[in-house]
Amino acid sequence: MLRLIGLGLSIDSIPLGNLKKLLLLCDKIFVDAYTSVWFPDINILVKTLLNMKKDVIIAKRYMLEGSAIENVVNEAMKKDVCIAVVGDPLIATTHSIIIVEALKKGVEVDVSPATSIFNTAISISCLQIYRFGKVATIVSSKNGVVYEYPFTVLKMNREQNLHTLFLLEIDVEKKYYMKPNEGIELIMNIQKGLGEKVLANEDIVIVIADAFSRKQKVFVLSVEEAMKKTFNENTLYTLIIPAKKLHPVEEECINLIRDKNLYHSVTYEKDLINSAESLIHQNNSL
Numbered sequence: 298m299l300r301l302i303g304l305g306l307s308i309d310s311i312p313l314g315n316l317k318k319l320l321l322l323c324d325k326i327f328v329d330a331y332t333s334v335w336f337p338d339i340n341i342l343v344k345t346l347l348n349m350k351k352d353v354i355i356a357k358r359y360m361l362e363g364s365a366i367e368n369v370v371n372e373a374m375k376k377d378v379c380i381a382v383v384g385d386p387l388i389a390t391t392h393s394i395i396i397v398e399a400l401k402k403g404v405e406v407d408v409s410p411a412t413s414i415f416n417t418a419i420s421i422s423c424l425q426i427y428r429f430g431k432v433a434t435i436v437s438s439k440n441g442v443v444y445e446y447p448f449t450v451l452k453m454n455r456e457q458n459l460h461t462l463f464l465l466e467i468d469v470e471k472k473y474y475m476k477p478n479e480g481i482e483l484i485m486n487i488q489k490g491l492g493e494k495v496l497a498n499e500d501i502v503i504v505i506a507d508a509f510s511r512k513q514k515v516f517v518l519s520v521e522e523a524m525k526k527t528f529n530e531n532t533l534y535t536l537i538i539p540a541k542k543l544h545p546v547e548e549e550c551i552n553l554i555r556d557k558n559l560y561h562s563v564t565y566e567k568d569l570i571n572s573a574e575s576l577i578h579q580n581n582s583l
């Protein structure tokens with residue numbers, strides 16, 4: 298069997314049932330450590346699984362994509378192969394290709410969804426899910442090629458008075474995490490190049506950093522403020538550009554988040570790390 302198991306965004310948000318599957322059902326576990334970052338550290342989970350005598354591989358992209366897919370599927374014909382993925386296993390990942398290959402070969406598939414940045418960012422933003430348009434990822438220009446697609450999405454969404462959720466490029470291996478000001482600047486440069494005016498300096502953006510972790514931060518800023526702000530390195534960011542016209546409750550809520558320092562993230566991270574460590578300790582002393 299092939300199992301795709303969501304890890305949630307953090308130790309605070311990993312579903313208990315998914316953790317049990319990893320501990321009890323999987324013969325081999327590929328931990329996808331390249332599509333996102335798990336808080337506070339994916340190694341806590343890896344160590345716990347290794348101590349439970351699990352066969353664990355911290356997978357790089359080439360191990361789960363392209364020609365490697367056939368090997369993974371062939372293994373899943375003989376044993377329970379699990380792919381553990383940060384967030385939801387199928388949201389903003391390419392893992393649906395593995396499912397297709399497995400099903401084509403008659404391998405049973407079990408998908409275990411989990412909290413994703415998609416629902417988390419929407420929830421934290423105080424904006425209504427009904428009013429979100431298409432989602433896109435902002436990627437940096439490469440070898441002079443500028444990817445205009447995020448701007449096209451923003452334009453389309455704003456024309457329909459919809460909110461836009463942007464994921465920002467990461468390259469975990471190269472330790473590259475795009476900052477919100479880089480992303481906004483890319484959008485502003487594209488619109489300047491095209492001679493358009495979709496986003497203005499005074500428009501509001503919502504920045505969500507390291508969501509569902511102890512380090513979570515939410516910023517409500519104007520485009521101009523966001524472009525001038527110094528954002529932390531090594532941080533995961535999601536950017537939301539609200540529709541031009543907000544629902545009165547949305548407007549009131551984001552103004553309150555902006556003006557009052559009342560919006561917190563309380564986590565049990567330390568307790569949960571201690572629990573994982575005591576699990577490892579108990580297993581070692583058996």
Ligand SMILES: C[S@@+](CC[C@H](N)C(=O)[O-])C[C@H]1O[C@@H](n2cnc3c(N)ncnc32)[C@H](O)[C@@H]1O
Pocket residue numbers: 306332333334382383384385386387388389390412413414415463464465466467505506507508509533534535
């Ligand atoms: C390729 S997507 C993977 C999404 C993942 N499968 C999920 O369901 O959450 C990774 C991008 O999502 C955003 N992201 C993921 N986790 C985040 C977090 N905890 N806080 C803020 N942004 C996050 C970042 O923009 C990051 O580059």
